[in-house]
Amino acid sequence: MAQSDIQCRVRELDHLVLTVSSIPETVRFYTQVLGMRGQQFEVADGSKRWALRFGQSKINLHQKGREFDPKAANPGTGTADLCFLTDAPIEDWVKHLTIHGIKIEDGPVARSGATGPITSLYLRDPDRNLIEVSVPAL
Template identity: 80%
Template sequence: MHQSEIQCRVRALDHLVLTVASIPETVRFYTQVLGMRGEQFEATDGTRRWSLLFGQSKINLHQKGREFDPKAAHAHPGTADICLLTDAPLEAWIVHLTTHQVEIEEGPVQRTGARGPITSLYLRDPDKNLIEVSVPAY
């Protein structure tokens, strides 16, 4: 393998961006239902922005119609499909989601994640993004 190929590899996902219809509603859902931490921060250009933090990653939020540049070519609410890993048993998630009146669209079902087998539940966030909550088997 050529030396430049070894050096030029992606190591991890730092963040992704969701374009949303309502930042407050999105922050409420991801913090109350998915246990993330909402945080407002000052970007390097001086603007105040919102993010959702979890583990070693984050989701940055863009308000539809007021996206920050550069942005996705077709930034729209409801176009994401995200798989999130959890340590909690899916049975606990089913109770938790029911308590929050969040419909489980599918699951528990067996899937294949980045590192091996996972068991997943599928639900939708307020923008109808598909959210997969998964327990790894590894």
């Protein structure tokens, strides 16, 4: 890769795209289980799309087989491994997930997050993406 004297660097993640087998099922899971907000929005060509909003970020949803261009080279379901930070105690998450009938794959376990130690639970979304729910360790 060529060297450059120009100082360019990314600042933060704005959004990511999940390819899913069912947008309604995905929206239901992420809103009811993880507390995100589902949002339908219109793009320049007039078509409507779905996103999940939380904090200052969002997840755009693409229906498998009907992805929007440009798209990933190999879009597919169940390929993501995502970690979300929460302010709720991890014990509350265990109770919450149990109420919703969500199997905890692992945890609570100590992990290393982007800004320091975290305590995490692991679960799966409807497409079997690995979801990590984490709180900063005290």
